Amino acid sequence: MGNLTDxxxxxxxxxxxxxxxxxANRKIYRIAAASFARMCASYPEISAxxxxxxxxxxxxxxxxxxxxxxxxxxPGLALDQExxxxxxxxxxxxxLKRYFPMLSDAEVLSEAQLAPWLFHIARTPGPPSWxxxxxxxxxxxxxxxPSPRWPIRARKDxxxxxxxxxxxxxxxxDTAVNRIDLQRLARxxxxxxxxxxxxxxxxxxxxxxxxxxxxxxxxxxxxxxxxPEREWPSLPVDPKFLTPRLFGFLVRRYEPNLHSRLGLxxxxxxxxxxxxxxxxxxxxxxxxxxxxxxLVSERRPLSAPDLGSHFRRAIKILLVQSEQLTLEDYADLPxxxxxxxxxxxxxxxxxxxxxxxxxRFFREITDRIKGPA
Numbered sequence: 001m002g003n004l005t006d007x008x009x010x011x012x013x014x015x016x017x018x019x020x021x022x023x024a025n026r027k028i029y030r031i032a033a034a035s036f037a038r039m040c041a042s043y044p045e046i047s048a049x050x051x052x053x054x055x056x057x058x059x060x061x062x063x064x065x066x067x068x069x070x071x072x073x074x075p076g077l078a079l080d081q082e083x084x085x086x087x088x089x090x091x092x093x094x095x096l097k098r099y100f101p102m103l104s105d106a107e108v109l110s111e112a113q114l115a116p117w118l119f120h121i122a123r124t125p126g127p128p129s130w131x132x133x134x135x136x137x138x139x140x141x142x143x144x145x146p147s148p149r150w151p152i153r154a155r156k157d158x159x160x161x162x163x164x165x166x167x168x169x170x171x172x173x174d175t176a177v178n179r180i181d182l183q184r185l186a187r188x189x190x191x192x193x194x195x196x197x198x199x200x201x202x203x204x205x206x207x208x209x210x211x212x213x214x215x216x217x218x219x220x221x222x223x224x225x226x227x228p229e230r231e232w233p234s235l236p237v238d239p240k241f242l243t244p245r246l247f248g249f250l251v252r253r254y255e256p257n258l259h260s261r262l263g264l265x266x267x268x269x270x271x272x273x274x275x276x277x278x279x280x281x282x283x284x285x286x287x288x289x290x291x292x293x294x295l296v297s298e299r300r301p302l303s304a305p306d307l308g309s310h311f312r313r314a315i316k317i318l319l320v321q322s323e324q325l326t327l328e329d330y331a332d333l334p335x336x337x338x339x340x341x342x343x344x345x346x347x348x349x350x351x352x353x354x355x356x357x358x359x360r361f362f363r364e365i366t367d368r369i370k371g372p373a
Contacts, residue, residue: 005101010177012063025062029055032100033067037133039092040071045085047072047111048135056131064180066104070130072138073291075111083296083359090293108291115142116371120283122147123154123192145372149277155217156254156281158192159246161185162214163237170203186210193217211243218245222252234262253278260331275330279320283369286314290362296355304352311348314365315341321370 015021033051040049052068054060071089073082086108097103109117118128125146130139147153166185172178186199186206195213199206223244235258239247251259256270256278289310294300315337319325329336338345344365351357 006177008101009063010175013061013176013180016062028100029060029062029065029067029102032096032102033069033133035096035100036067036069036093036103039089039096041134043085043089045074045077045082046135047074048138049133050130050139051133052128052130056129061180061184062102063177064184065102067100067102068104068107070107070109072114072135073108073110079356079360079363082363083356086291086296086359087298090297091299094293094297094299105293107288109287110291110367111138112367113287113369114138115144116369117284117287118142119144119147119371120280121153122150123157125150147372149281152253152277153281154192154194155249158189158214158217159250159254161189161192162210163241166210167237167241170207174203182206189213207241211241211246215243215245218243218249221245221249224248224251234258256330272325272327272330275327276320276325279316282313283317286310286317287366287369289314290359290366295362296359298355302353302355302358307348307352307358310362311344311365312337314362314369315344317369318365 012021012025016025033055037049040046049069049071050056052070054065055067073085077085089108093103093106122128127139132139166182166189169178169181169185182203183200183206186209189210190197190199190213193213194217197209197213199209199213201209224247225244236250236255242250251262252270252274256274259270289295294306295302295310312334316333319333319337319340323329325333325336348358348361351361
């Protein structure tokens with residue numbers, strides 16, 4: 001399937017400049033979005049469905065862009081009804097993706113969770129780039145103050161795309177699709193950094209320009225010099241591809257637990273707010289998990305370690321939102337979580353493999369996550 005998708009992407013990218021392919025390639029994307037909209041409209045449990053990011057406007061390229069989709073579930077659904085709907089939806093969505101692989105994984109939210117999700121995922125001071133494709137425009141009914149953390153989240157996203165997508169693509173075979181992916185990722189990193197720089201060129205030039213844009217976006221971030229080579233395996237990326245300011249941002253804002261684990265002393269020491277921010281930035285993923293195909297769909301295997309990981313993340317979020325924690329508390333967070341939520345830890349062990357009960361459990365936990373005060 002992967003090879004066929006790559007062939008289709010290559011064909012689209014090579015023919016995009018020429019009519020009638022320029023029209024036909026875009027038409028296929030519109031048919032995919034319309035098919036998704038029709039599927040969503042067939043479910044009375046859905047309030048609204050949206051396309052996001054580039055597909056919400058006209059700045060998208062067939063063969064390169066994905067169709068990012070979000071649907072909003074009506075409030076007040078009974079547990080059994082919502083669970084049955086989600087199982088049916090994910091089964092239908094999997095079938096639809098076989099015909100339209102440009103559909104990315106859908107995000108499913110309840111109306112009640114839309115406000116906290118939007119507040120904690122904001123990467124710009126304004127509203128998100130969504131376009132309604134069916135249902136009631138629930139997004140227009142949500143009025144939120146700008147999230148004070150959006151600049152940090154935008155830089156964290158830029159660093160994630162650099163480490164997890166751009167650098168692996170840079171090491172992949174040099175093909176037409178790979179070159180277009182590199183350019184697309186470079187532009188995305190530039191947008192997240194708020195840069196107007198012209199990020200184009202060959203592979204080496206792209207790396208140099210992307211690294212310069214990222215470093216400039218760090219602003220006054222305290223630099224931290226790279227570690228001795230023996231410590232490199234404990235890092236998510238080879239330090240040769242990080243500037244001192246990027247490295248400082250990585251161990252202070254992006255993953256503050258790295259700072260203490262690596263024994264970096266006082267250089268750029270994370271504050272309680274840095275630890276809290278890193279945990280609260282996980283709210284969007286915690287909310288999405290409760291209605292995700294990984295939890296609900298019978299086609300996905302349930303893994304006890306994965307369930308435990310998602311549960312511990314949600315519990316940490318609730319703890320940070322309900323307590324004033326010190327630096328010492330953050331170092332002792334696993335123990336504090338176990339003490340305060342001992343009953344929940346015991347319950348999730350009993351529910352292993354029972355999807356309906358696990359859905360109830362995670363829905364109740366994530367419904368307690370707060371939005372802006």
